[in-house]
Amino acid sequence: MVSVGIIGLGAIGERLLKQFILHPKTMVAAICDSNTDRLSKIKAELEEVELYDEYKDLLANPSIDLVYVAVPPKFHHQIVLDAANAGKHVLCEKPLANSYHEAKEMLEAVEHAGVVHAINLPLAYSDAVNELKNRVTGKTIGEVKRIELKMHFPTWPRAWQQNPWIAGREQGGFIREITPHYLQLILDIFGDAKNIKTYINYPSNLTDCETSIIARMELQNGVPLLIDGLSGIGKKEEISFKIYGDKGTIALKNWSQLEGEMYDKAPFAIEVPENNEHRDLISEIIKGMNGQAARLVTFKEGFNIQKVLEQLLQSE
Structure with a gap:
């Protein structure tokens, strides 16, 4: 079972949250968001989920295998660098970054860390x-x-x-x-x-x-x-x-x-x-994490798009 931490719960973040909940091989273990009202609502629905208002605390949780970065684009860069440094596999919202140079650093960080990396492009x-x-x-x-x-x-x-x-x-x-x-x-x-x-x-x-x-x-x-x-x-x-x-x-x-x-x-x-x-994003990420060939839109593709x-x- 893959333990998932989600950073950011906007409209798209909540959509993928539901998919992680329904997938038989993933478990949403932690969520981070600056909106305390939204976190309270989530807590009422998912009692076992750890809640954070600081993403670095979520990254410090050793039980988290995969981090889904669903914050607005200008925040992707630093969060992804920190997630890679923490050894977490990363799924990031599109666009990959807010600039060419940010995207380049993010690609280099995940490749150096040796983690699975993908962008949510359905x-x-x-x-x-x-x-x-x-x-x-x-x-x-x-x-x-x-x-x-x-x-x-x-x-x-x-x-x-x-x-x-x-x-x-x-x-x-x-x-x-x-x-x-x-x-x-x-x-x-x-x-x-x-x-x-x-x-x-x-x-x-x-x-x-x-x-x-x-x-x-x-x-x-x-x-x-x-x-x-x-x-x-x-x-x-x-x-x-x-x-x-x-x-x-x-x-x-x-x-x-x-x-x-x-x-x-x-x-x-x-x-x-x-x-x-029956290829779907979450199943393909799990394949990649298990060392299998996977169809993922990686950060390399994301960098070329950027x-x-x-x-x-x-x-x-």
Whole structure:
């Protein structure tokens, strides 16, 4: 049984908390959060869990095997360095860090410590994404001509994300929050990105995050990738990742809906077969901790994502 310590209990942290509780091979042993009201609520539900308001005290607990870092991005760096120094395996929220240099130090720290390290990017375990990858690499849509990522929001932050940091320019915004999911997929299939050009609009308030982005980059094989992000518009939220080939087009819409299109057919839903390997993040981390081959989005991938993300944030 893997003993898990969780640092930070925002909306995403609580979501993964439930998954750790339900998983047959993990036990949530300790939780750290600065919100005492939230800790009191957790204590009422999980009586056996140790509660902390200082993360270093949690890291000093010798029973903890795996630490899940779910605090806002600017706090990832120091907590991960301390966790690695304490010999704890680490699962970190995305983006990996708040800067290129922080990400580099975090990667070096976990590799030096010899601990298992992973980032919470659920698309990597999605059956729809697995089918998309198979169709692209199998050339079902032919040679790829262009890739487009669209992120449109009626409001940002979204209703369930109302907190100061995710609305702020320092570490929030939809570029940092949404694009890492798709950058992981892009870099995994197509390799590194280059020639990144970005145009970002910000509100007059210097602390608020972006309201729009138009970006272009080239992938390793020269295929162009276009990014179109916009918030504060009168339409339903839409997140679309679309790959255009010379024989057809495939799109991942709103995270899980796979859609195809051909020149002689109207857009059609693509049936997604279940992945019999049943890969999920927690099970893969446990495999890694047991010395088995595991499909994890490691800090190395996270560092490569961070490099592209930092360039995206540098507006022309």
